[in-house]
Amino acid sequence: xxxxxxxxxFIFQIVLSLATVLAVILPIFLSRVPWPDLARNYLEHNGLRxxxxxxxxxxxxxxxxxxxxxxxxxxxxVAVSGTISIISxxxxxxxxxxxxxxxxxxxxxxxxxxRRTELIDVVTGKLGPIVxxxxxYLMLFGHLSPGGGFQGGVVVAxxxxxxxxxxxxxxxxxxxxxxxxxxxxxxxxLFIVLASLSGIPGGFGFFGNPLSSSGxxxxxxxxxxxTIIGLKVGAGLGFMCIAxxxxxx
Amino acid sequence: MIEQILLIxxxxxxxxxxxxxxxIIKKIFALSILNSSVLILYITEGSKIGTNAPIMExxxxxxxxxxxxxLMLTAIVIGVCITALALAIAFRLYRYTHTxxxxxxxxxxxxxxx
Numbered sequence: 001x002x003x004x005x006x007x008x009x010f011i012f013q014i015v016l017s018l019a020t021v022l023a024v025i026l027p028i029f030l031s032r033v034p035w036p037d038l039a040r041n042y043l044e045h046n047g048l049r050x051x052x053x054x055x056x057x058x059x060x061x062x063x064x065x066x067x068x069x070x071x072x073x074x075x076x077x078v079a080v081s082g083t084i085s086i087i088s089x090x091x092x093x094x095x096x097x098x099x100x101x102x103x104x105x106x107x108x109x110x111x112x113x114x115r116r117t118e119l120i121d122v123v124t125g126k127l128g129p130i131v132x133x134x135x136x137y138l139m140l141f142g143h144l145s146p147g148g149g150f151q152g153g154v155v156v157a158x159x160x161x162x163x164x165x166x167x168x169x170x171x172x173x174x175x176x177x178x179x180x181x182x183x184x185x186x187x188x189x190l191f192i193v194l195a196s197l198s199g200i201p202g203g204f205g206f207f208g209n210p211l212s213s214s215g216x217x218x219x220x221x222x223x224x225x226x227t228i229i230g231l232k233v234g235a236g237l238g239f240m241c242i243a244x245x246x247x248x249x
Numbered sequence: 250m251i252e253q254i255l256l257i258x259x260x261x262x263x264x265x266x267x268x269x270x271x272x273i274i275k276k277i278f279a280l281s282i283l284n285s286s287v288l289i290l291y292i293t294e295g296s297k298i299g300t301n302a303p304i305m306e307x308x309x310x311x312x313x314x315x316x317x318x319x320l321m322l323t324a325i326v327i328g329v330c331i332t333a334l335a336l337a338i339a340f341r342l343y344r345y346t347h348t349x350x351x352x353x354x355x356x357x358x359x360x361x362x363x
Contacts, residue, residue: 006269014269021264022257029253029260029290037298040314047315048305056303056312060319072323079330086337090344145304150326233326240333244340 051209052219053143061148062222066207069225070196073232077189080236084182087243125166131159139230143219149226153233160238164245181239188232195225252293259286271350273342277335284328291317291324 047056051063061069139152160181199208209221263286266279295317303315343349346357 029257035294035298039316054305056315057319072326079334083333083337086341090341
């Protein structure tokens with residue numbers, strides 16, 4: 001960068017604020033307090049028995065602290081709807097189902113021709129379905145191995161983006177009914193709320209596991225929640241990415 | 250010790266990018282870097298009391314603390330949301346002002362209010 005771009009006062013300001021931030025975070029980052037192992041010991045002995053999930057992280061975010069996950073999905077829903085509304089009100093996205101942008105399909109291929117090469121065509125088009133299957137695997141086996149709803153959902157979203165990039169037509173109009181993704185997102189949230197209420201009739205409270213007293217393994221609740229969250233996150237993020245892929249006029 | 254110092258450097262790089270860079274896309278990148286440094290700090294601190302991944306196969310002992318990992322899962326999702334919203338707002342600013350330079354955006358919005 002050129003020195004002339006910044007004035008002396010600006011550099012002074014930056015150095016001062018960096019020094020201030022350093023003074024604040026230094027004690028936090030360098031703290032020597034030993035990490036408490038109480039929670040770890042409890043989970044190591046009881047986590048598998050309480051929730052049935054071998055993956056203790058899944059046991060926490062869908063079992064002990066499922067309420068947290070509800071808030072997280074609400075944040076994701078709000079962020080997706082905010083992003084979609086900002087993009088579609090800017091009036092540039094040509095993808096179907098984004099309001100103002102629904103105009104002529106194949107006007108000018110210069111930009112999409114510039115984007116698409118043989119490499120993208122071969123790699124993304126063929127890899128997309130495999131990535132989708134891998135995302136489903138992560139979702140369904142999140143209680144046994146590293147993975148889970150959020151990770152699987154993100155992988156599914158990247159599969160959707162891959163298939164959109166590798167499609168023969170314009171990337172934003174590849175999915176004929178983009179609104180279906182929005183419906184999956186909304187339905188996923190509805191099912192999460194229903195699942196959170198399902199323990200109440202049995203007397204287990206909000207987000208209580210209705211299976212914890214019956215003979216069935218309590219892990220079924222975690223598998224169901226993982227799948228719902230995965231579909232919801234995948235649909236929401238895929239929807240957002242397709243909106244962002246919209247062709248620029 | 251060395252990882253904490255590297256994380257402080259990562260944090261400061263992110264903060265410097267946010268306050269010193271003129272391009273809003275670079276500011277958003279810097280926000281993401283800053284976010285990552287905090288995530289890695291929690292994961293490294295939580296992994297100090299164990300050696301194995303918290304997946305309770307038979308005979309697995311001495312696992313790392315899974316609580317910060319579950320917390321950071323939340324934080325990662327929030328980070329993705331923040332990045333997406335920030336990019337959408339940057340896109341909209343670009344639509345109105347046809348520039349990504351924060352000073353020029355400021356000047357243009359100041360000159361011609363909506």
